[in-house]
Amino acid sequence: MSFQDIILEIELKPELWSTTHALYKNRIIKQKVLKELSLKLRIEEDALKKRWKHLKDQYRKELKKQPVLISGAETETWESTWQYLNIMSFMKTEVTPASSTGNLTVDESSHNTENTQTDTDIFDSVSSPRLYHEQSPAGSSSSQPSSTIRKRSIKDDILEIEKKN
Incomplete structure (x- = not known):
């Protein structure tokens, strides 16, 4: 039983990792699926949870290592040394934070010294x-x-x- 086996089996069970899945928040279903996977992979349920958490955390760290390209800059070829990066790519939308925007317009966010109090x-x-x-x-x-x-x-x-x- 290897990390690759765990990744491939969990990828087939989106209720364990996809926050948009209808059963993602159902703890009972998740528990049953984890029990089935632990039997299939011949590993204890707690060990399976720990290894999956480790894999998710490591994937998140590897994605953070990627350089952020500035508009107009040359594209850099970045290669990760982590062997599971490509097969964990199904988790990319779950791990990367959504881009956020503020609710203030440019006029509201500009500082007006007359009305500003410290x-x-x-x-x-x-x-x-x-x-x-x-x-x-x-x-x-x-x-x-x-x-x-x-x-x-x-x-x-x-x-x-x-x-x-």
Whole structure:
């Protein structure tokens, strides 16, 4: 029993590896298929899972080694030394991440310095909804009552928590 045998048998069972397959999320079916494969390949089920995971991880690593070509650059011939790269090619769409795009348009993503606030600006401008009482020192002759109410900013709260820690 070799890695090549495992790859060839699992390729025939897309419910184990294809995320678009209807039965991919069905754990019971996957368990049955793995049990059948382990009997067919004469290998323990746990060992089969570990070897398949190793093969997927190695395939992913090999694909990451491929150089990314820049538009207009000469094509480089890149050869992998990993012997199972070609027979694992059925996994390429499953392993490579889908290209992502942002949801902001060019106008929205450009920085407008007039409306941009830094984190410290936000901390300074937002005050905590809680009210705190400050005690005046005993015997002070100020015209303020013994307890005055003031709002504290979130920044002050965070600093106080940091001091306690």
